[in-house]
Amino acid sequence: MDGNNLRGVDKFDLHQRRQTETSSPLHQIKMSSVFYTHSTMKQPWGIKMPSIPSSTMFHLILNGEAIVSVYGARITLGPGDFILLPRGTGHEIVDVNNTPAIDLFENNLEKVTEHYERLTTSGSGDITTTLCGTVLFDNDITTSIISSMPNYILITAQSDARQTIESVVQAIQRETIHEDYGAGLIVSRLADVLILQCIRAWINDVSEENQNWIMAHTDKRLSRAMKKIHGDPATNIDIESLARLSGMSRTSFIEYFKKTVGQTPKKYITDWRLSLARERLSHSREHVLNIALEVGYQSEAAFSRAYKAKYGESPSHTKKIGYLKAQA
Structure with missing residues (x-):
């Protein structure tokens, strides 16, 4: 094959790749606004962040340390670590001494611009500096994709994605800060990039075994079923009800779901619940039974069997390793 034909193949491949990317639901993620806080906190300090619907929240640690508590998990963060809470969940961020958190608005907040503020605390101890943000969205596809993400995404200072994410933040x-001409539009586009980078890092690091799930969120026949699956992992979900939501028979639904997502509905639901459980086990002090119930299992024994079959270790082992890492 000569050089001209090779270049033609390259152009075709590039065209195909671009078509795939623009048809992806990720192409339809749109963030509408960002509220930003630069925080300088001297020990002792602790802040209780309110829940904000239709938003994602993030914290980037510039220096010092902090602990984020969300859904029973406690995540210790150091310089360069970034945490995203996709669904704007209320949470606490405190110093390493676990100082009791007080409401965000009871702290010293200085409004600099419409979308930017500074927070300082009145302590005199070691300093932690953070960049924190709340990113708002009102797009149905964005809402659907965000709903299927875990309670938080942690991108450590060692992650390949960290430098890019820090630059965007x-x-x-x-x-x-400056709010020059066009700043609102630029910030919303930067927020799109930030969230997409986080989703990509999560997909690459956590969900390599199945990345087709995201396509189902814009599939007209599956989107309602996906919303049901991700709405409450503790809820009893039967295949018949998902099929009815999708307007198909049970057999047709299973076949169509497997063709689109790459897994049967049952395996997808099981993998989703167990991945949530693994996250909780790694960072939470909750009892294994409580975590099992929260992800839809009726007994610790059934949960342990499924968990070990997927991950090759018991839930208690994962919990122990998570505890040792937190103490290190």
């Missing part, structure tokens, strides 16, 4: 900070 700091670019958002610059725009929100």
Whole structure:
């Protein structure tokens, strides 16, 4: 094959790749606004963040340390670590001494611009500095995709994605501080990039075994079923009800779901619940039975069997390793 034909193949491959990317639900993720806080906190300090619907929240640790508590999990963060809470869940961020958290608005907040503020605490101890943000969205596809993400995404300072994410966060900070012409539009586009980078890092690091799940969120026949699956992992979900939501027979639904997602509905639901459980076990002090119930299992024994079959270790072992890492 000569050089001209090779270039033609390259162009065709590029065209195909671009078509795939633009048809992906990720292409339809749109963030509408960002509220940004630069925090300088001297020990002792602890902040209780309110729940904000239709939003994602994030914290980037510039220096010092912090502990984020969400859904029973406690995640220790150091310099360069970034945590995203996809669904705007209320949570606490406190110092390493576990100082009791007080409401965000009871702290010293200085409004700098419409979308930017500074927070300082009155302590005199070691300092932790963070860049934190709340990203708002009102797009149905964005809402659907966000609903299927875990309670939080942790991107450590060692992650390949960290440098890019930190650069985007700091670019958002610059725009929100100065608010020059077009700043609102630029910030919303930067927020799109930030969330997409986090989703990509999560997919690459956590969900390699099945990335087709995201396509189901815009599939007209499966989107309602996906919303049901991800709405409450503790709820009893039967295949018949999912089939009815999708307007198909049970057999047709199973075949169509497997063709689209790459797994049967039963395996997809099981994998989703167990991945949530693994996250909780790694960072939570909750009892194994409580976590099992929260992800839809009726007994610790059934949960343990399914968990070991998937991950090759018991839930208690995962919990122990998570505890040892937190103490290190």
